[in-house]
Amino acid sequence: MSKNPIRLPPLPRLRVRNPNKREQNPCLTIMSSVLACWASAGHTGRACNTVEDALRACMDAPKPPPKPSNTINYHLQRLSSKLIKQASKNK
């Protein structure tokens, strides 16, 4: 094991890539189960009725309000000058 610690590359600016990631549609899992049911039992039978109803109910339910966007990049930009100065002083 080397004595010297790993030196990270310098950070010219602090930024998080894609902080607002899109959430996956919650009905997709139900739909995949419907499709799997159709593949096994056929899409004309009654076997998949309950799963189909669940998919319809999921899609017709009111959508939740959108989440507020992540403000991490704003705060990083605000505090970066202080952090970088402090880092340069420590050197």
Place this chain on the structure above:
Amino acid sequence: MPPRLNLASAFRALSLRTTTPASQQPLLSQKIAAAVPKLTTVPVARRFYSDNLTPENNNNNNDQAPSSELAPPRSEEEVVSLSQQQHKEDNLYALNRLELVAYGLKPFDAEEEGHKYGLPSLPLPSELHKDHRYDDVMGQITRLLMKDGKLSKAQRVRFSIPRRFDIYIYADIYVLGHGNDSQPPPHLPPTKTEPCPGFRGLAGGGRNLEVPAPLAARQRRRTAFVWILDAVQKRKSKGSGRKMFPTRVAEEIIAVVEGRSGVWDKRAQVHKLGTATRANLMNNQIKNFL
């Protein structure tokens, strides 16, 4: 030399009239007033928002009746006639109120004072709002029938479809899995009520990936009716005129309900495609787009 004075010219200036000139005749209102015996006017009904608090404005200040102080004292006969007149007014008021009761109104309700039919209870139901006058399904179908933004024409076509087909439209939409809110009619086979997944073509690694995506109620309805309209366009016309297109739509709807329409094959193809391409749902590149 003949004399200048001529009597004929003097008579020409005279005019004989058998009736009095219009300027001296009495006015029509005065004639009516003279012919009709004087009636006592009774305030049977008041205009809306009127009250007894504010006195009436009389423009003819000069014609105002003399005040009671200056008026001569009334005789007993006059007093009796005035009291009888008051009774008449009260009776007429009571009869007026009874008439309102006969119409099913509440004449003594303080809240309905001044409104002939009362105030509506708020909030108004959706069908009384001009933007939500028609049912959700019917409104969407009418707009799908519309061409070149001519909504009234589309409404005419929509209402030209015989009324008895309304239930079939609902049934149709339901059977194709395009509306969970409408109740399925009892004669429909319950095996055909699957939801209809749509498909999105998404680029993934240089190839077009077919990815199934669930549809909401309005999207399902739209897909179903667009399929029906495609089938209607292919259907052979049996004549011409305004009623022909609605008749073809109605026939196609009947065909769908009876299971004869080609729309069912289209739907089965979509379901098969969805079953076949369900593995694409796990693709990492497109996960974030769904």
